[in-house]
Amino acid sequence: MKKLHFHWIFISFLTLWVGSCGKLKKETIAKVNNEDIPLSLYKSEYQTFLSKIYQEDNLVNRYAYLNNLIDEKLILKYAAENHLYKDSLFSEIAESIYDQLLLNFLFKENINTNFNPTDSELRKFFSWQNTTIHVRHLFAQTKEKIEDLNYRLSRSQETWENLAMECFQDSILKSNGGDIGWHNYNDLDPLFAYQAFSIGIGDISEPIRTKKGYSIIHVLEKKHNNFLLEKDFQLKRDEMEDLISNFQQNKLLLEYTDKTMKTLDIKFNKENLLDLHQFLTFVNHKNLESFQEKHIVSYQDIHLNVSEILSRLTKLSDQQLAKISTPLDLEQSIAGLLCREKFLSDAQLQKIHKQNTFKKEFSKSKNKSMIKYVLNRLKNNQSTNSKENIKSEKEKYFQFRNTLLSKSNVTVDSSMVKNFIL
Numbered sequence: 001m002k003k004l005h006f007h008w009i010f011i012s013f014l015t016l017w018v019g020s021c022g023k024l025k026k027e028t029i030a031k032v033n034n035e036d037i038p039l040s041l042y043k044s045e046y047q048t049f050l051s052k053i054y055q056e057d058n059l060v061n062r063y064a065y066l067n068n069l070i071d072e073k074l075i076l077k078y079a080a081e082n083h084l085y086k087d088s089l090f091s092e093i094a095e096s097i098y099d100q101l102l103l104n105f106l107f108k109e110n111i112n113t114n115f116n117p118t119d120s121e122l123r124k125f126f127s128w129q130n131t132t133i134h135v136r137h138l139f140a141q142t143k144e145k146i147e148d149l150n151y152r153l154s155r156s157q158e159t160w161e162n163l164a165m166e167c168f169q170d171s172i173l174k175s176n177g178g179d180i181g182w183h184n185y186n187d188l189d190p191l192f193a194y195q196a197f198s199i200g201i202g203d204i205s206e207p208i209r210t211k212k213g214y215s216i217i218h219v220l221e222k223k224h225n226n227f228l229l230e231k232d233f234q235l236k237r238d239e240m241e242d243l244i245s246n247f248q249q250n251k252l253l254l255e256y257t258d259k260t261m262k263t264l265d266i267k268f269n270k271e272n273l274l275d276l277h278q279f280l281t282f283v284n285h286k287n288l289e290s291f292q293e294k295h296i297v298s299y300q301d302i303h304l305n306v307s308e309i310l311s312r313l314t315k316l317s318d319q320q321l322a323k324i325s326t327p328l329d330l331e332q333s334i335a336g337l338l339c340r341e342k343f344l345s346d347a348q349l350q351k352i353h354k355q356n357t358f359k360k361e362f363s364k365s366k367n368k369s370m371i372k373y374v375l376n377r378l379k380n381n382q383s384t385n386s387k388e389n390i391k392s393e394k395e396k397y398f399q400f401r402n403t404l405l406s407k408s409n410v411t412v413d414s415s416m417v418k419n420f421i422l
Contacts, residue, residue, distance in 0.1 A: 029420075030066060030412045032073040039420060042066065047422065057422050066417060072371055074404040079370050090373050097365050102347040103340070105358055109350070111252045117244045125240045126233050127224075128185045128197045134221035135196050136160075136179040138167050139213060141328055146207040146214035153204075153216065160218065169325070179220075190247045191254070192217070209254055260342055266299045266335050270327075273297075276306055277327045297334060312337045 030037040046065045055061055084090060117125075138153070138160070140146035149167060152158050164178040173179070185193045191210045196217050199205055205217040272294045279288065292307040313321070316333065324330050352358055378400055379393060 028413065029416050030070060030410070032070055032410050033077065033408055035073060037066075037069055037073075039416060042069065043420065043422060045069070059418060062417050066412065070410055070412075071401065072367075074401070074408055074410075075371050075374050076367055077408070078404055079374055084370065084374065085366075087373075090370065093369055093373065094366050097369060098353075098362060099344055101358065101362050101365060102352055103343055105352045105355070106343055106347040106350070107253060107256070109352070111249065111256055115241075115245050115248050117241060121244060122237060122240045123233065125185075125243050126236055127228065128193075129236070129240070129243075130225035130228055131197065132182050132184055132223045133196055133219055134179075134182050136164075136177055136218050136220060137192075138163055138178055138216040140167055140215075141213040141332060143207075143209075143214060146216065150207050150216055182221075182223075185243075190243075190250045194247050209258070211250070211254070257339060260339050261335065264299045264335075264338060264342060266297060266338060268297050268331055268334075269295050272306065273331060274327050276309065277324075277330045280324065280330070297338070299338060309334055312341075 027039045028036045029039045029042050042065075046062065049065045049068075050057060050061065079085060085094070138146070138149050140149060145167075149163050153160065153163060161177045164176075165174050168174045168178060183193075183196075185197055187193075188196065189210045189212070191208060192215060195205050195208045196219060199217070199219055201219055201222050203219055205215075207214050207216055272291070273296060275291055275294070276296065279291075288306075292310070293305050295303055296306055296309050297304050313333070315337065320333065324333055347353070375397075378396055381396070
């Protein structure tokens with residue numbers, strides 16, 4: 001699916017304006033056609049806006065954000081009137097949002113996220129945030145392979161360097177023994193980082209599970225900031241809680257995924273999988289019709305052929321497709337898609353989509369995406385000259401915005417904007 005790049009130009013190029021000052025309901029800061037913008041909603045979102053742009057409260061920022069909310073409502077009205085929600089490209093975007101939200105709700109309901117870190121754990125993570133490490137690793141995509149590498153390494157049958165030559169495709173990692181250089185904690189996969197920062201200099205970890213597969217970690221060097229103050233720790237305490245929560249959530253999510261994979265008991269026809277991989281990578285120019293009905297994979301009494309798998313692979317992003325370079329990559333991508341289908345099926349069975357919180361969140365996310373979609377459509381009608389683009393982007397947006405305003409009734413309580421207490 002085509003990637004969209006959006007520019008929120010209505011914030012950057014906003015001018016102050018106030019509509020006709022008619023009567024508004026109590027605690028309504030503005031009204032767009034028949035839709036109120038309550039002061040309570042505005043204040044909550046405005047505070048978040050200020051924290052994101054690192055600005056203080058002032059009248060310019062108050063009007064800037066209020067105009068932002070008004071513009072959003074005008075754009076959504078325009079989208080509805082022009083049936084953009086039914087546009088085929090946006091329908092794909094909305095479907096993707098819907099599915100991802102279902103997954104988010106499913107994981108939240110099925111994975112325990114109530115973590116209560118101890119003071120010592122918080123201090124440990126604070127120390128790690130002030131440490132950098134020089135690390136190398138051995139990598140494998142499967143548990144069986146990493147265990148084989150670990151066995152050969154622990155029995156001193158082969159050197160680390162020789163095993164790295166075997167397990168990496170990247171030429172640099174092959175030649176440097178899997179050395180990924182110096183890193184801070186936040187640079188790394190949370191599961192990889194936790195293990196790497198837990199062990200000492202010169203130590204080698206047991207095989208660990210990460211998002212991308214499995215690793216054996218060897219810490220070569222560490223550098224510590226030895227001037228850590230108690231007041232700094234207290235200021236960072238909440239941030240450390242978030243880091244620990246992120247680590248625990250990633251760990252539990254992988255365990256949940258692996259458990260689901262095991263339940264599915266996915267079996268591949270290796271010969272047909274190889275044919276499909278060669279077809280996808282243009283190694284074999286075999287006519288698709290000649291093998292599209294061939295069996296590829298089975299799980300839970302379900303059997304899928306080449307054609308059915310190709311249909312599922314279209315759901316992968318360009319970036320995900322680019323990572324499929326080996327038959328094993330293809331196998332894992334297919335297994336991941338089947339696991340995702342199982343998660344979505346479970347979410348439907350649990351009737352997550354009928355929850356009011358889900359419906360509200362989906363509507364909110366869909367509308368945000370629609371605003372980006374409309375602005376992207378507007379931006380795409382631009383000159384290829386970069387200087388003209390800058391001018392055109394401003395002018396095109398304001399022309400569009402003024403047209404929307406001319407067809408709408410917008411009222412702002414300017415006294416409330418000036419006088420409310422944040």
